[in-house]
Amino acid sequence: MSEARRRCSNYRAITVSDDDAPTTTGNAANAAELDDATGDGLLASGLAAEKANRLAKIDALRSAGANPYPYRFDRSHTLVELRALHGGLEAGTETDFEVAVAGRVMLMRDSGKLVFATMRDRDGEVQLFVSKAVVGDAAFEAVKDLDLGDWVGVHGTMMTTRKGELSVKVQRCELLSKAVRPMPDKWHGLTDTDTRFRQRYADLIVNEEARRAFRIRHEIIASIRRTLHGRGYVEVETPVLHVEAGGAHARPFVTHHNALDMQLYLRIALELHLKRLIVGGMERVFEIGRIFRNEGISTRHNPEFTMMELYQAFADYSEMIEITETLITQAAIDATGTSLVTVYGPDAQVDVDLAQPWRRARMIDLVAEATGVEVHPSQPVEQLRALAADHGVQPAPQWGSGKIIEELFEATAESSLLAPTFVTGHPVEISPLARQDRHDPFLTERFELFVGARELANGYSELNDPVEQRARFEDEQAAKEAGDAERGTVDEDYLRALEYGLPPTGGLGIGIDRVAMLLAGVHSIKEVILFPTLRPEQS
């Protein structure tokens, strides 16, 4: 990873958080004049001087009738395309192949009457070979006047240098956008996490790893869409503003609609609306969307994050397990070219081939394995309370047997689940929307996928009996009224939908950010969220 960084992040970008004087073009001209007046650079330097310098260049360009911010540039090739076409050229080759390319000036090497510059566009790089004899004196001076970070468009021919570096022999160079701020260090990039996350633009300019992580994220989402479209799923969009924040146990963000004068919640899950669509007969639906949970921020949690949920009529949880494996394994192949991943757990790592079958184990069996004691939600709560106490879990008075088993699982077994593991058979008490296990009425046909001791996905055979669903909701509401803020309420409209008939249905939710973390090999969710939630910057 550090090698990758050394190899790829060697560009200076900028990052300035100080509120340096917002200089206008006119002021820049004044500053430049002042500079001239005082002779040799006695004026203050640093960021303010650098900006004044560059703004003065903009003034000079405009005075000469040039536009430092032209409207468009028509390029003939991207830099990746150039390399594909000409990457095989022998050292010291000149061609008459004409190109027009555009990108940002990342590096410049001035050796007298030649200037070498490194230009980068979205996915590639190329060297610009600028000869004074070719472009003429005035244009050559204009190139020398470019600053690192400027956007340029170039017309020229393809060549390689004596050392074999693929280059565009520049005939004409056009400034496409003048950068007024200097880029961060060309070799070290940005390391300050605060700056990296606040000024993601600067991070993306200089840190190849950051660009790579977001590329992977994109490929994952594209892959999931492809797989689901191929299986006949319809992509839908359901409301973000909810009257009731249901479908999960979490504290919601609260907002207010002025015209309706009503309190609304940002959604904490997609589930209940999507299942209404199955009632409506859509059979296979999915949504990839942002959800919001008003809880802590950590390396694994951001208040807003991205969930993919799908529902499929006539399926049950075993089919959901199969599709979970397929979606994630295919995403790995599409995003990284391999199903091999290194899974980083809290204090260990393991190499895994996602293409191999994933372990499945019931939650109660994992607890038994970890504690040496058989557990089951049918047991009296007192027994389980004692066991919990033995393992450092302090049960709240309102917890039933099922909740205690889940807490025991989290305390004793969860941290060991590095390789992909489907934990199944969650107690009914903690699964108000899941259907009872067909063989054990105390358990549900539910699974959660753990990788690296982190929950990545959750799915079940959906509860479709409206009478039982009402009873489950009422239990939720009772718990909420007893003081558990994260519990749910009775969603009458959802119950009405169930009364119209929800077919047998399997459902699945996948935490996209966590899958992106896994496949990008990063340890913080902030590395896969372009603009993570931060406190506002101080003025």
Add this chain to the structure above:
RNA sequence: GCCCCUCUAGCUCAAUGGUAGAGCAGCGGACUUUUAAUCCGUUGGUUCAGGGUUCGAGCCCCUGGGGGGGCACCA
């Protein structure tokens, strides 16, 4: 909410309680095959903020702020 760490030039980093430095960037100069170009010269600081201790604080103490990590929380 609690605990620990951290904040120095535009960026990356130094600096026993004793004159705040370097590399890169910038500025001036040399160079027609460089590639983190090289070479010569050079500008640039409210050391996060505010208090305190001290003859003297970037450094020690207190308060506050940003960020990171951990805990709690997060089905």
